[in-house]
Amino acid sequence: MGEILLTSKLKGERLELAAGGSWTATHASELEALVDGVAGEAAKASNVSIDMAGVREFDTFGAWLLERLTREWTASGRETVILGLPEHDRGLLEEMHGVNRQPPIAIARENKIVAGLAAVGRAGAGVGRGLMVFADMLGALGVATVRMALRPREFRFTSTVHQLDRVAWQAVPIIMLITFLIGGIIAQQGIFHFRKFGAELYAVDLVGILILREIGVLIVAIMVAGRSGSSYTAELGSMKMREEIDALRTMGFDPVEVLILPRIIVLIIALPVLTFLGSMAALYGGGLVAWLYGGMSPDIYISRLTEAISLTHFKVGMIKAPFMGLVIGVVACSEGLRVKGSAESLGLQTTKSVVESIFLVIVLDGLFAIFFASIGM
């Protein structure tokens, strides 16, 4: 920085400033420091002159800083003159003369305890509102389902098939791969630990019961919540942002009927199918590990499996699946409709949708465990 932007000379009662160089955005922070520096010097002076003749470049940043300086001095009763400002820069200074006239809006200070309590209250109310939204969506869904049942011709079959392709068919490879690996891991752990008691065969019971009752459906539900739930929320959210949902509504369509019902029905169909495929892949993975790692021949694995598991275990897993699909769908869609105008809120709602639906899936699984235990399944 070779140029001198501002020099000051005190002559008795008079402070003389000479400006030079570029009074532009690039030098704004240096300039501000200089301007603040000379602002104090004027304490002893009763009038000030600023010579702008040496300034080569001048923009709104420079103009504002000059205005700020003169405004402070004029306010404290000092006479301030600006000399040598080129004619074409006068307009800019004039423009700056009018701005920032309003006193800044004071931010009300909050009591910390009150603020804390308010935050707790708001969080509580938020949970309540979340439940309401969930219930609201379930209700709207119920109404839409009844209406569809009365007029089945209006059901959006094409849309449903399209969603089924995305949510179920395209998810098959990844779901089968993951459950295959999980089945293998459970088998390996079971064999490794049961071997100490010489009870390797029971690892097959472990694999069979655990996968059919719990793990198969849980893993699939979590995968689907992350994969399809998030995309539902993002889709509906961005449709909401671009007023597409309002457009549907004004054309006399119910968005729940057009957009949400097909999506949720698809999830209710897809989850049992994926759970079945996933469980089979997991049992296969378990069998492969039992054979390669545990030295258990496939014949023994299969015969042990048929002894260990019953149709009940299979039913328990499969009964849970559609309910989990419903929960994921309802959460994803209602969160999608809560998206507001900003990109940030889209991200926030998508995160919330996934976290909430995984949470609810696990809670639901717990409730089902209690239910099945009490009816002896």
Added chain:
Amino acid sequence: MADDAVIKVRDLLVGFGDQIVLGHLSLDVRGGEILGLVGGSGSGKSVLLRTIIGLLPKRHGSIEVLGVDLDQANEQERRALERRWGVLFQQGALFSSLTVRQNVQFPMRENLGLSPRLLDEMALAKLEMVGLTAQDADKFPSELSGGMTKRVALARALALDPEIVFLDEPTSGLDPISAGDFDELIRTLQQTLEITVFMVTHDLESLYTACDRVAALADGKVVAEGPIATMLESEHPWVKTYFQGKRGAMLADQRMSA
């Protein structure tokens, strides 16, 4: 062609796939003028603007802005150049998760390292220059009307006191009164700040009130260039229909009699 051109486009060829949008187009924008670029929908106006500011790749030709050839410039020179221009996008392109104030402050904060006080003052100054008030500063973009969005976007485009401002359909989607106000605003700001304005527009009114020169784009080329009077004399069929059609003729009459 003029020597004082701040934007020089030569022999520009831009296309997508098999489709050629701009074919061997040349155009000059002189320093300190407001150039209006007109053309039918889909004639490539926005494509030309986006190519100049480097958002779209070109196949052939050269673009020189403020004496810097965009092909020869390295990363650093390009960055420096980008700080010397401001862009107003058609939909405003405000950052939706930042407030109005933060939107305007964003380029300043990233480039200038100002004190918080000066940042606030400059942001408000820019907002007041485009006709907004301190009350609007803490709103989010989703709470703004169309006209306000454009104004904030203009304030953001002007944040670093650029030498060139690119405006992509600044008055589209505004009612005629707001559009007229906006044209006037552009005119005043251009005069006080001494900037060059490159404006893509559909709006005949804007061309009459705000622009010094007009370039008409048709068939991927500039088919007519000059002040409104030149446009009215042009024999090109599209230009003729545009300026001497019902609405064009009406405006022309008004201006001539005024």
